[in-house]
Amino acid sequence: MQRLKIPAVYMRGGTSKGVFFRADVLPQDPLARDQLLLRITGSPDRYGKQIDGMGGGTSSTSKVVIVSRSARADSDVDYWFGAVSIDTAVIDWSGNCGNLSAAVGPFAINEGLVDAPANGMATVRIWQANLGKHIIAHVPMHDGEPLEAGDFELDGIAFSGAEIKLEFIDPAGDEGKNEASASGLFPTGVRIQTLDVPGVGAIRATLINAGNPTVFIDASSLGLSGIELQADINPDRSLLDRAEAIRAHGAVAMGLSASADEATRLRPATPKLAFVARAASYVASDGKAIRPDEIDLVARIFSMGQLHHAMTGTGAVALAVAAAIPDTIVSLIAPPGPDGLVRFGHPSGTLTVGAEAHEENGAWIVTKAVVSRSARRLMEGVVCVPVTGSVG
Incomplete structure (x- = not known):
């Protein structure tokens, strides 16, 4: 076999794009997982273009997302975000992407990870696992699918879409804080x-x-x-x-x-x-x-x-x-x-x-804190990864 084929979805969320995966299709070992995701996005690329991968050569398009059902009673799905360096072999899992957060709800619904009404508004409770924070996504539905068409305009995106409202709950609290997170609203104790x-x-x-x-x-x-x-x-x-x-x-x-x-x-x-x-x-x-x-x-x-x-x-x-x-x-x-x-x-x-x-x-x-975004499924299927080289 010359290549691995891994189920994936390419999605836009807000003014960003990324490759979305269900957690169960990726290696459990973090090192093996990151090596695989680096090769999928085309990093590291000394030319800075990521031509041989799914990354787009910019910080807004060199991103990966992993989603799974949540074991938490207060959440529907767990969501991990990775910012993929373009020219170095680094995936930074320390933060969140608020733009791609808008695509997590639609992805989870389409993948059958959460139940949603056929029409009306779906509420998806997201556990942002990088930061240990709750996000509530309000996703409009039509005929059993997340609605993508609409008149919501988002500067930075050429086409209008359906509005997805995101509530970032207690964004500065210490619940779920891990060792990579800052403590408190003002970590140094002063506002300036x-x-x-x-x-x-x-x-x-x-x-x-x-x-x-x-x-x-x-x-x-x-x-x-x-x-x-x-x-x-x-x-x-x-x-x-x-x-x-x-x-x-x-x-x-x-x-x-x-x-x-x-x-x-x-x-x-x-x-x-x-x-x-x-x-x-x-x-x-x-x-x-x-x-x-x-x-x-x-x-x-x-x-x-x-x-x-x-x-x-x-x-x-x-x-x-x-x-x-x-x-x-x-x-x-x-x-x-x-x-x-x-x-x-x-x-x-x-x-x-x-x-x-x-x-x-x-x-x-x-x-x-509340922001509105839109999201769209751009491509679905499998990503192909060479077996030889850094992944094998």
Whole structure:
């Protein structure tokens, strides 16, 4: 036999794509599993394109998802997310992808892992196993299938779809926390921390654990205005190196890595680094003009060493939570309105998010954060993996 054939589904969730697997079709040994998934996605690729695999050569398209029935009474399925490095043999299982979270419910329904009504709204209770967090997905159904067509517009996606609402429950709580997770909403105990970053300087940052561990800084800390697009950031190696240095030192401060070097080598996916600024006019990547009166602030986020083309789903969650709490880098720029929502501009357009947070005995408690996404099944069948080489 020249190749292995492994059942898989290629799915879009939000502004990301990934290869989805049922847990029972993959090796149980983590090393063997990761070697297999690296070969499936086409990593590591010294050319950075992943031509010989299912990855798309970007942080938004080099992703894998594993789903199984849950043994937990409070969940329907368990969900693992892997951020696959393009040029190194690393899969980072330390965080979540909020975009692909939108595709977990439809995948689980189509695979028969959960029961769903033929029509109406299916509620899928997801245990995000990387972080030990609950996500509730509200999936519209039609004739026994997850509905994909609709008029919900998501900036960063060319076509409209059916809206899937995601509730990230207690995104900063310590229930289910594992050794790879940060503790508490603000792991350093303060809402704004000064990071002393060699070669960069003293950086004021909000280190927050919501959605994914995230480091928020003011755009001016990187000499930026906040309205930059990928073409303005990603070709600038010096700028990317400074951003990575800040992210890596944030990881150390949050207790996620022993050193900045370790964070860069072994934990490229989390924490995320995002920069924000006051609302300003700019032209999004599709040519659409964004006006300051349409948004409360502008935000950009790095993912796997590159500026993201839109906004990560978990970055949106972290931003919503940071905006809801006074005296963070985000809320000092744009506190949420009376409805608890915050509107922000990203490279592909705009997004509205919200979080429920309240102060209790001097500590801030986040009940949930809510974002809307869409998802679609792109291809189903088997992925083929050569038996020779790194997998055999």
